[in-house]
Amino acid sequence: MNTKERIFDVSLDLFSKKGYDSVSLREIADEVGIKKSSIYSHYSAKELILIDIFEYFTDQFENNDLLNSKEFLLTPDNKALLQNPEMFYHKGSQAVKEMLSEKRNLKICKLIFIQMHHNENIRSFFKNEILIKPLMHWTNFFRILKEKKVIRKDTDPKLLAKEYYSFPIFLLLEMFVKYDDIPQSSIDNFFDETEDHILFILDCVKVK
Amino acid sequence: MNTKERIFDVSLDLFSKKGYDSVSLREIADEVGIKKSSIYSHYSAKELILIDIFEYFTDQFENNDLLNSKEFLLTPDNKALLQNPEMFYHKGSQAVKEMLSEKRNLKICKLIFIQMHHNENIRSFFKNEILIKPLMHWTNFFRILKEKKVIRKDTDPKLLAKEYYSFPIFLLLEMFVKYDDIPQSSIDNFFDETEDHILFILDCVKVK
């Protein structure tokens, strides 16, 4: 592993444990085993490490083959979605699970949760990438199911999106408060619970 | 208002905006208009201000006449609960709304959310008072409704408690990320949305 990558990993590790502000460049340098000034050969400012970390995170999602395949496009003619929304969810959930099982990604996730109120970069990242975009995505999910009469017409896609999405966010918050290092079993459990949850919601609103 | 109260209010205000660690005693003293050593005539340590703030918060709930009345006891023979769970919820919700409409309490709430990962006191307060206790309360709520056959017997009270409770926590998180100062309209909206939410859940699981 080259130095830049080591700076990346050490920074992420420290940030996700102590928060961005409370970690000094000196600390990072010490842990990597280089001099503080040497960091500037790779990152010209502390903030750029943070931005690099976020880029890495979003890249993971933007380049995920499954999540970006035609099969997963939220369009009104997506047969996989309309015929079996439970399976549609399950497949997507598995793809996300694979990503969050990678230690780096989980650490970034935790970093976002613990630092969103203390850093403008992280706050806006949370607001856009963790709140607004996913809520739009799930609103679309339910809107199409409603349009195509898979779920009842007296439902509100926007409310259902919140009904669904508040649950996994709550579980993540719970995990990050409970654990410093999150065991794989908790991650597995997280995906099991969210799957039970979507089944519950779909069962409530599906046209029988 | 006496000095101790002014220290309390100024501290709460600063803590809820900048977080506990980033506020110095000097800052508090300056804002109050006294010298920092004078704070020690009222609080023998910075941490005791924080503890006082939490005590104030829990006292509000423990001394609320309505929430602690017989009418609100979660027992299997509570007629108000069994005959009209929606109204039971509504009354409790109104009581909590009154509390959160008091600026101090909302600030304390925000303080807890923004600092839970950075201070052991706050983290354990969040874990116990915001996560564990309310989840137990709502588990009881659904457990009794299930026992008394108000809701279906194939439901899981613990899951329903999470289904319900994750939603308001999500909304609070959303509010604290969005606003520095939360407008009353958002608080009103919060209680409207949570009420819609419990109606949705109850409608899903009630024996028809």
Next chain:
DNA sequence: GTCTATAAACTGATAGAC
């Protein structure tokens, strides 16, 4: 005599200069 405010000084951590 008790309560409150303040000045001065101590200690530990840390950031910047050299």
Next chain:
DNA sequence: GTCTATCAGTTTATAGAC
């Protein structure tokens, strides 16, 4: 790498108010 200045929370002694 070491030195130094600074700032954090805290402690103590003291002075004044009631």
